Amino acid sequence: MKLQKVFARPASLAEISFHFCPGCHHGIVHRLLGEAIDTYGIREKTIGVPGVGCCVFLYDYLDIDVCEAPHGRAPAVATGFKRVLPRNVVFTYQGDGDLGAIGMSEVVHTANRGENITVIFVNNGVYGMTGGQMAPTTLLGQQTTTSAFGRDFHRDGYPIRMTEMLATLEGVAFAARVTLHNAAGVKKARKAVMKAFEMQLNNMGFTFVEFISACPTNWRLSPEEATARIDDEVLPYYPLGIYKERKSPDYL
Amino acid sequence: MSERQMMKGSVALAEGAVAAGCRYYFGYPITPQNDIPEYLSVRLAEVDGVFIQAESEIASINMLLGAAAAGARAMTSSSGPGISLMQEGLSYMAGSELPGLAVNITRIGPGLGGIAPSQGDYFQATRGGGHGDYHVIVLAPNSVQEMYDLTIKAFELADKYRNPALILADAILGQMKEPVLLHDAPQRVPGKEWALKGAPVGLPTKRIKSLYLKDDEMEKHNWHLFRKYSQMREEDTMVEADLDEGMEVLLVSFGSCSRMVQSAVRMARDRGLKVGYIRPISLFPFPGDALREASEKAGKVLTVEMNTGQMWDDVRLNLAPGCSARLLARPGGGIPTPGQILEEAEKMIKAGDEVAKSIC
Amino acid sequence: MYYDVILSGFGGQGILLIGDLLAHAAMLEGLHVTWMPSYGVEMRGGAANCTVVISSEKIGSPITDEPCGLIAMSNPSLLKFQGKVKKEGLMVVNTSLVDSQLIERGDLGTVPLPANEIAYQEVGEHKMANIVMLGAFLAGSGVVSMEKVEETVDSFFEGGKRKNIPLMVKALRRGFQHQKEGMEHAG
Incomplete structure (x- = not known):
């Protein structure tokens, strides 16, 4: 029997080892992006716009053209790209703080304009790069380096559900929340990324995929415990699913 | 057209x-x-x-x-x-x-x-x-x-x-x-080979970024920018000058304010006063050399600005040694009138050398 | 040659428009010219004025402290600017709207110009008071020729507004005539 290659590194994923912490899910998101880019054969026309935070490692890991954006501004930068290069594929790659706090205005208005770009949102409930501070997505009661006594809604407000919120906007073509903490989740996540890119290629409008991810380092948990926490605490507040999938290019 | x-x-x-x-x-x-x-x-x-x-x-x-x-x-x-x-x-x-x-x-x-x-x-x-x-x-x-x-x-x-x-x-x-x-x-529009349009097969992908985390990278980058x-200073400084042989005072201003100064210069010359006028068009790069040369000829420099004195800093940095300098400042929407500018210029011509004094 | 004029009144009276026409005509004369507006906080009902500077040489300041001429179409604008007009300057005052008793600059020999009445009774369009004022100003100042202003009026308007051109020309000429007669009468 001849051996067949059934699993390989996507060509658009650079030949570099990830420096992400053990148990971090950013690596999987990168891989899924690489797979989608390879599948659609769009490596030559894809431009990535990562935000600030652990996202900046994307500069090195994906073998595509990449442009930096100031913290939170990736959707605006991506808008500039897409308006100049409407036939290219443009995506942003943003974390909780980048997208849900400082960049809330940019993502909401980019979505509302129905910009034909894809926003990849990695929700791990903390500011990973800067040392695990409270994020807009941090769960109530969750201890972080800036919510030592646990997130308290009287002081800190409630965790924001970005996918549900964006799904209400007419400009949004696709909004889904997926998880990466088990194989079934990764499979669905792959489908969601493929769908988002496909819809962008079909000029359907703004597409959004939120990834529930683990940050064991800043959660102060082992990778295994972090996985369990996603089931026990995170998913009950952030239900998975496709919140919006438009069938035609625009509302009208 | x-x-x-x-x-x-x-x-x-x-x-x-x-x-x-x-x-x-x-x-x-x-x-x-x-x-x-x-x-x-x-x-x-x-x-x-x-x-x-x-x-x-x-x-x-x-x-x-x-x-x-x-x-x-x-x-x-x-x-x-x-x-x-x-x-x-x-x-x-x-x-x-x-x-x-x-x-x-x-x-x-x-x-x-x-x-x-x-x-x-x-x-x-x-x-x-x-x-x-x-x-x-x-x-x-x-x-x-x-x-x-x-x-x-x-x-x-x-x-x-x-x-x-x-x-x-x-x-x-x-x-x-x-x-x-x-x-x-x-x-x-010139060709921009550095721009990101997606990387063709066989060519390396590109990055546009300002983040440099490795040792020495950022220092090199800063010197490159410098x-x-x-x-820019050497090749693309822009300045307008209307100097006068034997001028007794040089007026410096930029932008809209320089229009009032131009009127003042005309009024001064009508009265037989010898005044010069210089206007930085590029504020960065600042035309320091042109200012130094002109100020050397005039000896006295009056800066006129619609603020409390900002270009004034660049003027003083670029004066010929020994020049006296004064500032006529009008902030907050005030516009120096040609008459007001002329009056200050006349005062300066009559006065002795007062170094770096502002009139507010 | 140098001439500067402040045109002033309420927003909605067409002050900026006559400033525009004057400036444009000066350009057609081959002169240097600037037009500088100063709006009231409200576009209508508030004060509106603009300054037009015309010169055979390059123009410095586009604003003036001591204008050669003033066109005043409201009481507040007369009160605000009449003190600034140069000695032997020109003041054109719309006495349909401005209280003649407020005119303090006797030295200027201002001709009373009931521009609204002229526009309504002689031109047949009450909205042309501003154009009547411009015509009067041209007669008083001689700063640009009537011919160039008429040329400007003809080139300035497009579409439906073109139907007003004959009336505008009439208004210009009526204003011009009134000012001229008034000045002759005053000697």
Whole structure:
């Protein structure tokens, strides 16, 4: 029997080892992006716009053209790209703080304009790069380096559900929340990324995929415990699913 | 188009952008610069361009960043507070070496201030304005014709140096109408091999970024940027001078204020006074050499500004040794009248050498 | 040659328009010219004025402290600017709207000009008071020729507004005539 290659590194994923912490899910998101880019054969026309935070490692890991954006501004930068290069594929790659706090205005208005770009949102409930501070997505009661006594809604407000919120906007073509903490989740996540890119290629409008991810380092948990926490605490507040999938290019 | 047309400064600036091949505008409304987006929202549609009213100045400057990184000539415009919000993006653009144009039709500050003419944003414009060790190219028109011409020039310089450029003007220049001669020749946008358009097979992918975390990388990058600023000083300093043989005082001013100074110079010469006049057109790079030479001939220098004294710092840094210098300052929407300027110039001619004193 | 004039009144009276026409005509004469508006806070009902500077040489300041001429179409604008007009300067005052008793500059020999009545009764269109004022100013100042202003009026308007051109020309000429006769009468 001849051996067949059934699993390989996507060509658009650079030949570099990830420096992400053990148990971090950013690596999987990168891989899924690489797979989608390879599948659609769009490596030559894809431009990535990562935000600030652990996202900046994307500069090195994906073998595509990449442009930096100031913290939170990736959707605006991506808008500039897409308006100049409407036939290219443009995506942003943003974390909780980048997208849900400082960049809330940019993502909401980019979505509302129905910009034909894809926003990849990695929700791990903390500011990973800067040392695990409270994020807009941090769960109530969750201890972080800036919510030592646990997130308290009287002081800190409630965790924001970005996918549900964006799904209400007419400009949004696709909004889904997926998880990466088990194989079934990764499979669905792959489908969601493929769908988002496909819809962008079909000029359907703004597409959004939120990834529930683990940050064991800043959660102060082992990778295994972090996985369990996603089931026990995170998913009950952030239900998975496709919140919006438009069938035609625009509302009208 | 060889005939002169009466045109508002803001409209001339917008036409200059179109003539320069700019097809992308991103901006947010603020008085007194609204004529620019209003006009371009129609004008860009006529040339298959893109006009986006962004949700904020922060978004505007970052859309400009993206469009510039994609290789396009693109612009934004705003006024004082909005330009403050853009400083982060301008810093990133300077760090990432991206060309683009921002226009500041200034307001009075600090804070919400007022909408009358002011030159209070000179420091912000010429010192970089945001965080880090950088400068933007700053051009200061003083006529409607220059609103047109210098906008084209700003795009050229931005592309030449891969650096953001800024037009610094005010409500006088934005609202005033004067005859303008528009140029026939359309500008060609130079090829930008560094721009991101997706990497063709077989060619390496590219990065546009200002982040350099490895040892020594950032120091090298800062020196690289510094060399560009030095080259700007040598090759692209712009100045207007109207010197007088045997002049007894040299008047220095920029932008709209220089128009009042020009009137004062004419009045002074009518009275037989020997006065010279020099106007920095590029505020960065600042025409220090030209000022030094002229000040050496005059011995006395009167700086006139519509702020409490900002270009005054650059003037004093670039005076010939032994010159006496005074400042006539009118902040907060005050406009120095030609008569007032003439009076100060006369005082200075009569007075002995008083070094570095300001008149407020 | 140098001439500067402040045109002033309420927003909605067409002050900026007559400034525009004057400036445009000066350009057609081959002169240097600037037009500088100053809006009230409200576009209508508030004060509106603009300054037009015309010169055979390059123009410095586009604003003026001591204008050669003033066109005043409201009480507040007369009160604000009449003190600034140069000695032997020109003041054209719309006495349909401005209280003649407020005119303090006797030295200027101002001709009373009921522009609204002239526009209504002689031109047949009450909205042409501003154009009547411009015509009077041309007669008083001689700064640009009536011919160039009429040429400007003809080139300035497009579409439906073109139907008003004959009336505008009439208004210009009526204003011109009144000012001229008034000046002759005053000697």
